[in-house]
Amino acid sequence: MFEWPILWEWIAFAVRWVHVITAIAWIGSSFYFIALDLGLNRNGDFGGADGEEWQVHGGGFYHIRKYLVAPAEMPAHLTWFKWESYATWLSGFALLMVVYWAGGALYLVDGSKSDLPLWQGIVLSAAILGLGWLAYDRLCKSPLANFPTLLMLLLFVFLVGLGWGMSTVFTGRATMLHLGALTATIMTANVFFIIMPNQRIVVADLQAGRVPDAKYGKIAKLRSTHNNYLTLPVIFLMLSNHYPLAFGTEYNWLIAALVFLMGVTIRHFFNTMHARGPMLWWTWAVTAILFILVMWLSSAGRVSVPxxxxxxxxxxxxxxxxxxxxxxxxxxxxxxxxxxxxxxxxxxxxxxxxxxxxxxxxxxxxxxxxxxxxxxxxxxxxxxxxxxxxxxxxxxxxxxxxxx
Incomplete structure (x- = not known):
């Protein structure tokens, strides 16, 4: 009934559509809870809670309280926020296979840079996601976890170095996409392997009548902070395949590095604002400078004209x-x-x-x-x-x- 090329194109479109929808749900809930957590009113006695917030939306009022570890008793109804993250990663991985594995001859390995066979390029693509997560997880479980700023700097260096390495084998489009895919893998794996299991331990302790250990919340908080600062760069990297000035240049890996920094400056502004702190307008000046550098790099490596x-x-x-x-x-x-x-x-x-x-x-x-x-x-x-x-x-x- 349908020609295979038409069917395949629509399959790719459908997978992309699902990916975008689930990503909106995940990122939206993430942004909401970050703003909620930072903006809690902590001035008063809230019956053992860390803070509370009154909100109005859609004609109704909401009264929200946050407990640092857990409430004294397990609530009868508890909503878990996890499927948004899982569905985003699964649909994204499916899209990766559709575009960059099935279409690898055009979009994955750059034959002018490397003679790597396509099947090896696909293996490398998968290995980057898996081994990249393992390397990140090892760093987070090391003593560096006690120095979160240093840990973030090492993560930045790791991603930049990986981006440069991929740019010597992959097309520019695949390089940017894989940086985004690895970052998204880190974020989803944080939810699946760290944040959710730790929350289940706390729930199990409550159900057994034990006092939950606060260390599980501390570990989850570190990973949530990383997810917070990585969200905006992921969006840029996923959109970059539509803009050749971002991916099709000699310095695409440097552009990605600057985008990671812009993600930090923008999120720092909003995190401080949601926490009712000072308005750090200087972060926008830094962001603008970084973006100007991105624009310059996009054409700095162009072919010279006599x-x-x-x-x-x-x-x-x-x-x-x-x-x-x-x-x-x-x-x-x-x-x-x-x-x-x-x-x-x-x-x-x-x-x-x-x-x-x-x-x-x-x-x-x-x-x-x-x-x-x-x-x-x-x-x-x-x-x-x-x-x-x-x-x-x-x-x-x-x-x-x-x-x-």
Missing amino acids: EEIALTKAEQRFASAEGFDDARDIVMGRCSMCHAREPGYEGIHRAPKGVLLETDADIARLAEGIYLQAGITRAMPPANVSWMEDSERATLVAWFKNGS
Whole structure:
């Protein structure tokens, strides 16, 4: 009834849709509880509770209390917040397999950087998630847990180093995505292996009439803090595959490093604000500086253009601009096997995203896209499967500048 390419595309869309929905639920509940915890009123006697909060929403009033360890008696009804996290990771892992494993020939291993076979790239992809979590967990269970700031710095160095390593094998798109996937794996594994088991121990102690040990709450709090500061970078990294200036550049791993820092500055502002502390406006200045550096890095590694070509006349139509014939030959030879009305590349049945590059009018009309995707970045061709040379990228950049 359906052609397989159409069915596969819709399966991928459905998995992505589920992933986005569950991620919204997880991140939304996470942000809510962070703000609730930091904003509790602790001035008064709350019957053994650490603090309380009155809230209004949807026409109703809510009275909430928090206990540092547990209440004196186990409540009859207890809501656990866990499925949002689990469903987000499971759907994300499914999406990883659909896009980067099944579509690995285009999106996973960059053949111009490494001759790693696809199956080894898939094994490496899975190993990064599994071994990355184990390395992080080992750090958290070491004496470094008593020095949370130092632990966070080591985690940052670990992620940056891993990002650089992946950038030598994977495509830029896969590098950014895997950094986000590893970070999300750490966050979900924190919930599954640490936070939830510790809460179950506390509940079991209550049910047995024992006084729960406060250390379990302390351990869970450390992991929750990490999840708090890692949330925003994960969102950026997951969205980066839509923006070649983020993933298709020489310094994508450095861009990811700066994004992790921006996540810290932004969350620090809101965490302090929710705790009714001073408004740390300087954090936004730091965030802006970091973002400016990201924008600069996105084009710092672009292919250089010979001065004599770059300085030719501007304000001309792209179709008649100097260098168009050469640019057209490059696009026809390196891009049009996929971006055609009847693609000739094996496995491609429709032009990706509907982008057509097989006539003079097509190429002239999409000059800016060619410039961004294959000129100043290496987003296209995916994994450089058609072996576009640096000199050819420079030619595309020069042609675009001539026609601008």
